[in-house]
Amino acid sequence: MLGPVHRWIWRDAGRRAHKLFRFGETETDGGRDLVRAAELTGDPLLRRLYLVHAADELRHGEMFRRRGTEILLALPQGSKPSYQADWLAPSGHGEDDLHVDGRDDTLLAFLHLSEKAAASRFAVYRDVLQDDPPTRTVFEEILHDEAFHMNYAFSQLARVSPQHHRRRLWRARLSRLWKGYLRLAAALAGMIGAVILTLQYFILLPPFAFLARRAQRRETPGWTPISPERKDSLKGQY
Amino acid sequence: MKILGISAHYHDSAAALVIDGLPVCAVQEERLSRRKGDAAFPLSAIEWCLEHAGLEPEALDAVVFYERPMLKFDRILTCALRAFPHSWRAFPKAMTNSLGQKVWVRGIISSHLGVPARKILFTEHHQAHAAAAFLTAPTHRAAILTADGVGEWATLTVGHGERGPNRATAIALLREIRFPHSLGMLYSTFTAYLGFAVNQDEYKVMGLAGYGRPRMVDDVRKLIRRTPDGAFTLNLDYFEFHTTVERSYSSKFVALFGPPRNAYEPIDLETAEGRRFADCAASVQRVLEDTLVEMTRALHQETGLPDLCLGGGVALNGVANARILAESGFERVFVPPAPGDAGCALGAALYADRIHFGNPDRDFPDHPFWGPPVDGAELARLAGEDEQPVDELDDGALIDQVAGDLAAGRIVGWMDGALELGPRALGHRSILAAPHSTGMRDRLNRDIKYREEFRPFAPVVPVEAAGRYFDLPPGGARLARFMSGVFPVRPEWRARLAAITHVDGTARVQTLERDMAPRLYALLEAYGRRTGIPVLLNTSFNVAGEPIVNRAVEGYSTFRRCGIDVLVAGQTRVTKSASALARPKEANA
Numbered sequence: 059m060l061g062p063v064h065r066w067i068w069r070d071a072g073r074r075a076h077k078l079f080r081f082g083e084t085e086t087d088g089g090r091d092l093v094r095a096a097e098l099t100g101d102p103l104l105r106r107l108y109l110v111h112a113a114d115e116l117r118h119g120e121m122f123r124r125r126g127t128e129i130l131l132a133l134p135q136g137s138k139p140s141y142q143a144d145w146l147a148p149s150g151h152g153e154d155d156l157h158v159d160g161r162d163d164t165l166l167a168f169l170h171l172s173e174k175a176a177a178s179r180f181a182v183y184r185d186v187l188q189d190d191p192p193t194r195t196v197f198e199e200i201l202h203d204e205a206f207h208m209n210y211a212f213s214q215l216a217r218v219s220p221q222h223h224r225r226r227l228w229r230a231r232l233s234r235l236w237k238g239y240l241r242l243a244a245a246l247a248g249m250i251g252a253v254i255l256t257l258q259y260f261i262l263l264p265p266f267a268f269l270a271r272r273a274q275r276r277e278t279p280g281w282t283p284i285s286p287e288r289k290d291s292l293k294g295q296y
Numbered sequence: 297m298k299i300l301g302i303s304a305h306y307h308d309s310a311a312a313l314v315i316d317g318l319p320v321c322a323v324q325e326e327r328l329s330r331r332k333g334d335a336a337f338p339l340s341a342i343e344w345c346l347e348h349a350g351l352e353p354e355a356l357d358a359v360v361f362y363e364r365p366m367l368k369f370d371r372i373l374t375c376a377l378r379a380f381p382h383s384w385r386a387f388p389k390a391m392t393n394s395l396g397q398k399v400w401v402r403g404i405i406s407s408h409l410g411v412p413a414r415k416i417l418f419t420e421h422h423q424a425h426a427a428a429a430f431l432t433a434p435t436h437r438a439a440i441l442t443a444d445g446v447g448e449w450a451t452l453t454v455g456h457g458e459r460g461p462n463r464a465t466a467i468a469l470l471r472e473i474r475f476p477h478s479l480g481m482l483y484s485t486f487t488a489y490l491g492f493a494v495n496q497d498e499y500k501v502m503g504l505a506g507y508g509r510p511r512m513v514d515d516v517r518k519l520i521r522r523t524p525d526g527a528f529t530l531n532l533d534y535f536e537f538h539t540t541v542e543r544s545y546s547s548k549f550v551a552l553f554g555p556p557r558n559a560y561e562p563i564d565l566e567t568a569e570g571r572r573f574a575d576c577a578a579s580v581q582r583v584l585e586d587t588l589v590e591m592t593r594a595l596h597q598e599t600g601l602p603d604l605c606l607g608g609g610v611a612l613n614g615v616a617n618a619r620i621l622a623e624s625g626f627e628r629v630f631v632p633p634a635p636g637d638a639g640c641a642l643g644a645a646l647y648a649d650r651i652h653f654g655n656p657d658r659d660f661p662d663h664p665f666w667g668p669p670v671d672g673a674e675l676a677r678l679a680g681e682d683e684q685p686v687d688e689l690d691d692g693a694l695i696d697q698v699a700g701d702l703a704a705g706r707i708v709g710w711m712d713g714a715l716e717l718g719p720r721a722l723g724h725r726s727i728l729a730a731p732h733s734t735g736m737r738d739r740l741n742r743d744i745k746y747r748e749e750f751r752p753f754a755p756v757v758p759v760e761a762a763g764r765y766f767d768l769p770p771g772g773a774r775l776a777r778f779m780s781g782v783f784p785v786r787p788e789w790r791a792r793l794a795a796i797t798h799v800d801g802t803a804r805v806q807t808l809e810r811d812m813a814p815r816l817y818a819l820l821e822a823y824g825r826r827t828g829i830p831v832l833l834n835t836s837f838n839v840a841g842e843p844i845v846n847r848a849v850e851g852y853s854t855f856r857r858c859g860i861d862v863l864v865a866g867q868t869r870v871t872k873s874a875s876a877l878a879r880p881k882e883a884n885a
Contacts, residue, residue, distance in 0.1 A: 075560075079560045086841065090330075090841065090842065093330075093842075093853055093857070094330050096853050097330075097847075097849045097850055097853050102681035102682060105678075105681075105682070106682060109853060109856050109857060112857065113857055116857075123560065126560060127560060127561065127562065130558065130560060130561060131561070248392070251388065251392060252388040252389075252392075255387060255388035255391050255392070256384060256387070256388055259376075259380075259383075259384055259387045259388070260381070260384070263376075263377060263380060263387075264380065266377050267377045267378070267380035267381075269377075270374055270377035270378050270380075271377075271378055271380075274378050279477075279523050279527070279529045280473075280523035280524070280525040280526075280527035280528075280529070281471040281472070281473065281523075281525050281526070281527045282471060282472050282473070282474055283470065283471050284453070284455075284469050284470060284471055284472055286468075292360065292417035292418055292419055292647075292648060292652045293414075293417060293418075294364065294366075294418065295364050295365050295366040295367070295399075295401070295402065295418050296364060296366040296367050296370070
C-alpha cells in the first residue's frame with residue numbers, strides 16, 4: 059500500500075544516501091548491543107551466536123555506509139540536501155532499542171520480532187529500488203542474513219525457554235507496543251514543552267535579555283581575575 | 297577520610313575514591329556501561345568503587361561533584377539571554393536539558409547514595425582540573441594552566457600550586473578566560489567543521505594536521521585575537537556554538553574556509569578537497585600551539601617556577617604539549633593520564649581532601665592504574681568453552697612466548713592488572729604489535745581498529761632506551777610517561793619504526809619505567825633481545841566506536857571479532873582458531 063510513498067522516498071539520490079548512512083548507524087549500534095549481550099550471557103552457544111550476529115550487523119553497517127558513499131560521490135557538486143522523511147521510512151530495526159540486561163529469553167524474543175520487522179521493511183525497500191541495482195543487491199544480501207537471525211533467535215528461544223517461549227514472544231510484542239506508546243508520548247510531551255518554553259522565551263525574556271546585553275557590554279575582554287573568596291567554600295552549587 | 301569524587305553530565309563520567317589522601321580506585325563509567333564517552337550519572341562506577349573498597353555509602357565523609365551546577369546553569373541562561381532572539385531554537389533544548397536533570401545534582405547524589413546533603417560538596421570545574429594536574433604530579437611547586445571547552449564560565453585558568461614543608465597544600469587559580477572565548481571551543485569548532493564528533497574526535501584533527509600545511513594560519517587568526525593583557529578573545533562572528541545547538545560555526549566561517557566536510561565522505565588526501573581539510577587542521581593546530589606557547593611562556597616569566605602542570609581536555613594535545621616543553625621556558629611539564637573530565641572525579645576528591653579539609657599531602661602513586669583488575673582465569677574459562685587454544689604459563693614463559701608472537705608479526709591483545717584511568721592505554725589494556733612496517737599499520741587500521749588511514753599509532757619503549765630512537769628534549773621522558781607528548785623519531789630509525797612514525801616524522805611515544813608496568817617492561821626487553829629494537833606499537837584495546845575493554849570477557853569478545861591473533865590476560869594466553877566467527881551448526885537446532 060505504501061509502495062508509491064517508498065518509491066518517492068528512495069527516488070532522490072541524496073535522500074537515498076542519507077538513508078543508507080542512517081541505516082548504517084542503526085545496524086552498527088545494534089551490533090554493539092549484541093556484542094554486549096555476548097559479553098553478558100552465560101550460555102556459550104548464545105555467546106557465539108550473538109557474536110556472529112553482531113559481526114553481521116557491523117558488516118551490514120559497513121555495506122550501507124559504503125553504498126551511501128558511492129551514491130554521495132556520484133552526486134553533482136553543490137547539490138542541495140532534500141527532505142529526508144526519516145519517519146516514513148525507518149531503518150531496518152525501526153525505533154527498536156535493544157535492551158541488554160543479561161536475560162537471554164527476553165532478548166531472544168525481542169530479537170526475533172525485531173529481525174522479522176526489519177526483514178519485512180527491507181523487502182519493501184528492495185522492491186522499490188528497481189532502478190538502483192547496487193543498492194538493491196545490498197538489501198538482498200542483508201535480507202538473507204536477517205532470515206538467519208530471525209530463525210536462530212526463535213529456535214534458541216525455544217531451547218532456553220521451552221515451556222514459555224510463546225508467552226515470551228507475546229510479552230515482547232506487548233513491550234514493543236508499550237515502548238512505541240512511550241516514544242510517542244515523550245515526543246508529544248517534548249513538543250508541548252518546547253512550545254511553552256518558546257512562548258516564555260519571547261514573552262518573558264526580552265527585558266532580561268536587554269539587561270544581560272547591557273551587562274555584557276561592560277565586560278572587558280581578556281583575563282578575569284579570580285577573587286580568593288570565590289573558591290573558599292565547596293558547599294555551594296553557585 | 298573517605299571521599300568520593302564524581303564527574304558527570306557532559307562527557308566521560310567517572311568516579312574516584314580517595315581514602316586517607318590516596319586514591320584507592322577510579323574508573324570511567326564508559327568502561328563499565330560499554331557506551332563510549334558515557335555522560336550519564338556514573339552509578340556503575342560509583343558502585344564498583346565502593347564495592348572495591350568494601351564501603352557502604354554511609355561510610356563516606358564527603359561526596360564531591362566536579363563542578364557547580366547552578367553556576368553552569370547561570371552561564372547557559374545568560375548566554376541564551378545575550379543571544380536573544382537568535383537563541384530561540386536553542387533555548388527550549390537548553391532549559392529541558394539543564395532543568396531536567398543537570399541542576400539537581402545534590403538531590404541525585406543524595407537519592408542514589410543515601411548520603412545527607414551536607415556531605416555533598418562542589419568544586420569548580422577548573423579547580424578539579426587543576427587539582428588533577430598538580431596534586432598527582434611529583435613536584436612541590438608548579439605553575440598551573442588548565443584549558444578545555446568550558447566548565448561553568450571559565451575556559452582557561454592560570455595559577456600555581458604548592459606543597460609546603462608541613463605537608464600543607466595550596467592551589468591558587470589567579471585568573472581565568474571566560475566563555476565563549478575558549479581555545480577548546482575553537483578547536484572543537486574545527487573538529488565539527490571537519491566532520492568529526494565534537495568532544496571525542498579532536499585527536500583526529502591533530503592526526504590529520506600532520507598531513508597538511510598551515511597555509512590558513514592568517515585566516516584562523518581572524519577567529520582568535522590576542523588581547524593586550526596576554527589573553528585572547530574569539531571573534532564571535534565566525535561561531536554559533538554560543539547561540540545555537542545545530543552547528544558551532546557560522547556562515548562567515550564557511551565563507552572563509554570553504555564548505556564543511558560531510559561526515560560520511562572519506563578524506564582523500566590525494567584530492568584538493570582532502571588537502572584543504574588537512575591544511576585547515578594544520579592551521580588551527582598551529583594557532584592553538586602558538587597561543588599556548590605564548591601563554592605558558594608568560595606564565596613562566598610571571599611565576600619563575602621550573603615546573604608546569606597542565607590540565608583540561610586541551611592538555612591531550614601532545615603536539616602542543618611538546619612545543620610548550622620546548623619553547624615556554626618550563627623545565628618540566630606534567631600532564632596527568634586523565635587530564636579531561638574523567639580525571640576531574642579524582643581531582644575533585646583530592647581538592648576536597650587537601651584544600652577543603654586541609655589534610656596533609658601524601659606522596660602520590662605515579663601511575664594511571666586505578667580501575668578493575670583483569671582475571672586470567674575468566675579468559676581461560678571463556679576460551680575453553682569456545683574450544684579456542686588456551687595456554688596457562690608462568691610469567692617468564694608467557695613473556696617469552698608473547699615476544700615470539702610479536703616478532704613473528706602476530707598482533708597481541710594485552711590485558712594486565714588494573715584498568716587505566718583516562719583515554720590512553722598505557723600498558724594494561726593495549727593492543728601490541730611489531731612497529732617496523734607500514735604493512736602492520738595498515739593491517740591494524742583495516743582489520744582491527746577500522747579507522748581512518750591518517751591516524752598514527754603510538755610506540756612504547758623502556759625509558760632507558762627512549763633516547764636512542766626518539767629525539768626527546770630535557771623533560772621529554774617525563775611528558776612521555778603518560779603519552780602526553782609528540783616527539784620526532786630519530787631519522788635513522790624511521791624506516792625501521794615505520795608503523796609508529798607519523799607522516800611528519802613524529803610519534804606520540806610512551807616511555808616506560810619498570811616500576812609502572814613490570815610485565816610490559818619485561819616484554820619490551822624480551823622483544824628487544826629477539827629483534828634488536830625494544831620498541832612496540834601500543835594502541836588502545838578497543839575497536840572503533842567502543843570504549844577500551846575492561847574485563848576479560850570484553851577483551852575476549854573484541855579478540856573474537858577482529859584481527860587480533862593472540863590474547864593475553866594475566867597468565868592466560870589464547871590463540872585464535874580459524875573458525876572463530878563461523879556460524880555454529882547448532883544455531884537453528
